[in-house]
Amino acid sequence: MLVSELSEAELLNCFVPDLPAGQAQLIGPGDDCALIAAPDARFVTSTDMLVENLDFRRDWSTGFEVGQRLAAQNLADCAAMGAQPTSLLVCLGVPRDLEVQWVKDFTAGISLRCREAGVGLAGGDLSGAPVIVASATITGNLDGAEPVLRSGASAGDIIALAGTLGRSAAGLSLCEAGYIQTEDLYTLPESLRAIAADSLRIFKAAEPPLTAGVEARQAGASAMLDVSDGLLRDLERICQASETSARLDSVLLKHYIEPLTKLAAWLNADVRQWVLAGGEDHGMLATFPLGVPLPKRFHRIGECVEDGKTELYLDKMPAPAVLGWDHFRKETRE
Ligand SMILES: Nc1ncnc2c1ncn2[C@@H]1O[C@H](COP(=O)(O)OP(=O)(O)OP(=O)(O)O)[C@@H](O)[C@H]1O
Ligand SMILES: Cc1ncc(C[n+]2csc(CCOP(=O)(O)O)c2C)c(N)n1
Ligand SMILES: [Mg+2]
Structure with a gap:
């Protein structure tokens, strides 16, 4: 009907x-x-x-x-x-x-x-x-508590994430390549099927760690947002609101990159693009003052640094200008 x-x-x-x-x-x-x-x-x-x-x-x-x-x-x-x-x-x-x-x-x-x-x-x-x-x-x-804003981060704070990164972007790439239903994944090498199924599911219906938001506030998070447009673009929003720079640690990002590396290679896609710029996983990206024990499910990925700017670094280098999601302007990060 x-x-x-x-x-x-x-x-x-x-x-x-x-x-x-x-x-x-x-x-x-x-x-x-x-x-x-x-x-x-x-x-x-x-x-x-x-x-x-x-x-x-x-x-x-x-x-x-x-x-x-x-x-x-x-x-x-x-x-x-x-x-x-x-x-x-x-x-x-x-x-x-x-x-x-x-x-x-x-x-x-x-x-x-x-x-x-x-x-x-x-x-x-x-x-x-x-x-x-x-x-x-x-x-x-908020039960009388203060909200966790984008503007509360300070130099020295730990940057941490709860939830996935790059899975939704991987799912989008799979759909674009014609792997749309779980059944379509049987033509992939067996070793890629589980991560591909996971990515497809997350792309189609995001699974953010919702209770991690309140837990982060209760633990003393200084700033927070959900990653909808990509890690770099959204971290840049915290940096601009908080007037701080941020340094991501490539060793800590392996946690997100390694499980997706072989799938990206199979699809001829760039795994760093998925993880650094893929949106729609809606993980909680938060900053915590140094010394605050991170709530469970949060993984440290970097720290806020003081250099008088609002720049993003990957280790000691400026972060790559990978594309984040923008409905109206897709070629550059803002
Ligand atoms: N049409 C609009 N009128 C007024 N304010 C808007 C409008 N569109 C967006 N905003 C405001 O601009 C800010 C940024 O919007 P945006 O949609 O990027 O939110 P976000 O949380 O960063 O992303 P997402 O929507 O993916 O969660 C928000 O505070 C939002 O309320
Ligand atoms: C058919 C199709 N093509 C492309 C995409 C990718 N996509 C769309 S909006 C967005 C960012 C978040 O937007 P917002 O900030 O509006 O929440 C992303 C990564 C999709 N989901 N479906
Ligand atoms: Mg948001």
Whole structure:
């Protein structure tokens, strides 16, 4: 059945009765607004969108995966402030010839990730669009604590990451090379299949270490963001906001590079490009004052350095000018 065969109310009725309700959700979907508890009189909020053919392709990803990915990227933004999610609102624009099942799968994907995070899907909006456009808005609670900003890093701080780097970019390269479904991976050498399957899964539906955000705040992180546009581009954002330089350690980055090296060689891709510039893994990139024990899941990858600039270094050299993701300007780092 196509969405054009249903009224808006009928389409809503296909999924609204099954949406998750979180603890903070006092009134869920059905009225003009939802009502969400904000126990510390302030809340964090952020929004993020996905556009068909730019951010996902329907022939690569299922509705279930796109839904999971939309939830994950919003939950990652909330986590990167050190906040606990309290509500998610979802807007969806769809073409008239889209299967109703796609919309149901998409909502099921969002609902799964919301349930895992204990957050309610509080409402949203539906409209028509020439391609699928989906956006979500998250709110989160800091429980009276201060948020972890991009601007809090100082020279001497340790730079650490929780989550994966380069896996999503590897998954994108696999799809571009025609390895789209797990079954397609059987034509790869056996030794590459597990890492390829892992990368494909992460590309299609990111798996950020969401609870690591609050843990980093509680451990005393000085700055944090989620890596959506690539390690170098996002670390540069911390450097610019904090007015510090940063030095990455190539020995510590081997943790991310080595598992992907053979797959990159097979695909004729640049593994350093995947790891240094690949976005959408949504790992938590944080800085911690020297001496603070890193929370579990955080791996040290470098340190902030004082040189009166906001430069990135890889060991003792300026970091390579590999491309980070930019929707409008793809040829250089900002
Ligand atoms: N249309 C807009 N109007 C107002 N502010 C915006 C708009 N688009 C982006 N911003 C703001 O600009 C900042 C950077 O946006 P960006 O989308 O790059 O966020 P990000 O967290 O770095 O990346 P991601 O969206 O991948 O998580 C954010 O604070 C965001 O709220
Ligand atoms: C079909 C297709 N082509 C390319 C990509 C890669 N891609 C799109 S947006 C983005 C960065 C994060 O964006 P934002 O900052 O808007 O969250 C990346 C790495 C994809 N996911 N799907
Ligand atoms: Mg972000």
